[in-house]
Amino acid sequence: MPDDLTLPEPVGSFPAAGQPVPQHWSRCFGCGDQSPAGMSMSFTAGEGLDVWGRLEVAPRYQGGPGVIHGGILSTAFDEALGMVCRSIVDGPVVTGHLEIDFARPIPLGSVLEFHARIDGSIRRKVYASAEARIVEGPTADPDVVVATSRGLFLTVTAEHFEKTKDFVDGVPERPFGTSSI
Numbered sequence: 001m002p003d004d005l006t007l008p009e010p011v012g013s014f015p016a017a018g019q020p021v022p023q024h025w026s027r028c029f030g031c032g033d034q035s036p037a038g039m040s041m042s043f044t045a046g047e048g049l050d051v052w053g054r055l056e057v058a059p060r061y062q063g064g065p066g067v068i069h070g071g072i073l074s075t076a077f078d079e080a081l082g083m084v085c086r087s088i089v090d091g092p093v094v095t096g097h098l099e100i101d102f103a104r105p106i107p108l109g110s111v112l113e114f115h116a117r118i119d120g121s122i123r124r125k126v127y128a129s130a131e132a133r134i135v136e137g138p139t140a141d142p143d144v145v146v147a148t149s150r151g152l153f154l155t156v157t158a159e160h161f162e163k164t165k166d167f168v169d170g171v172p173e174r175p176f177g178t179s180s181i
């Protein structure tokens with residue numbers, strides 16, 4: 001992380017603490033309500049530049065016997081880190097870099113809670129980090145961090161999606177230009 005990062009003020013469009021942070025795009029695999037095979041993650045604004053996220057670890061997310069697939073967990077972190085960027089960016093961001101530390105096995109049937117925060121930003125770059133805990137299920141312990149993540153997100157303009165917009169499956173009820181907060 002660069003050492004000349006700043007911590008901006010929250011944007012006015014970001015929900016108040018405790019309020020839901022809406023999906024950013026209804027077809028999103030991580031958070032969209034028009035992605036039937038997706039993960040249906042939900043998010044709540046924190047007290048500052050942070051969000052809380054929730055993922056129910058469904059049986060179809062299996063990697064090793066009885067445990068979550070690492071790619072699914074990575075996707076969940078990507079989503080949580082992307083969501084927290086909305087606290088300081090009133091527009092689209094995309095992931096440039098994502099890293100994960102897998103600290104404990106996460107059994108199917110768990111409910112994971114994610115806490116993601118802004119570490120700082122400079123120019124178009126937003127650095128964020130997050131941790132996950134099992135809050136419900138067979139090995140639930142809210143004091144144990146089961147995985148951590150850090151990511152770099154880049155602000156982009158709507159033109160970023162011009163080249164791929166024709167590949168959207170079906171007709172979304174809420175195009176991303178109107179589904180954002």
Ligand SMILES: CCCCC/C=C\C/C=C\C/C=C\C/C=C\CCCC(=O)SCCNC(=O)CCNC(=O)[C@H](O)C(C)(C)COP(=O)(O)OP(=O)(O)OC[C@H]1O[C@@H](n2cnc3c(N)ncnc32)[C@H](O)[C@@H]1OP(=O)(O)O
Pocket residue numbers: 024025078079080081082083085086091092093094095096097123124125152154156176180
């Ligand atoms: C799924 C898409 C999301 C749809 C969004 C729709 C609406 C969104 C609304 C709000 C979003 C809210 C929430 C989002 C939540 C979850 C989102 C999941 C996000 C994803 O899942 S998204 C899919 C995966 N993602 C991609 O599909 C990106 C592919 N990629 C590119 O499109 C380009 O690669 C891009 C744009 C990243 C950069 O390209 P570019 O040309 O614009 O910028 P450039 O290269 O000039 O870099 C500028 C500065 O970033 C530094 N920099 C760049 N990359 C770096 C790296 N990897 N490591 C270290 N530094 C890096 C440079 O060093 C320079 O730094 P400096 O300023 O210091 O010079």
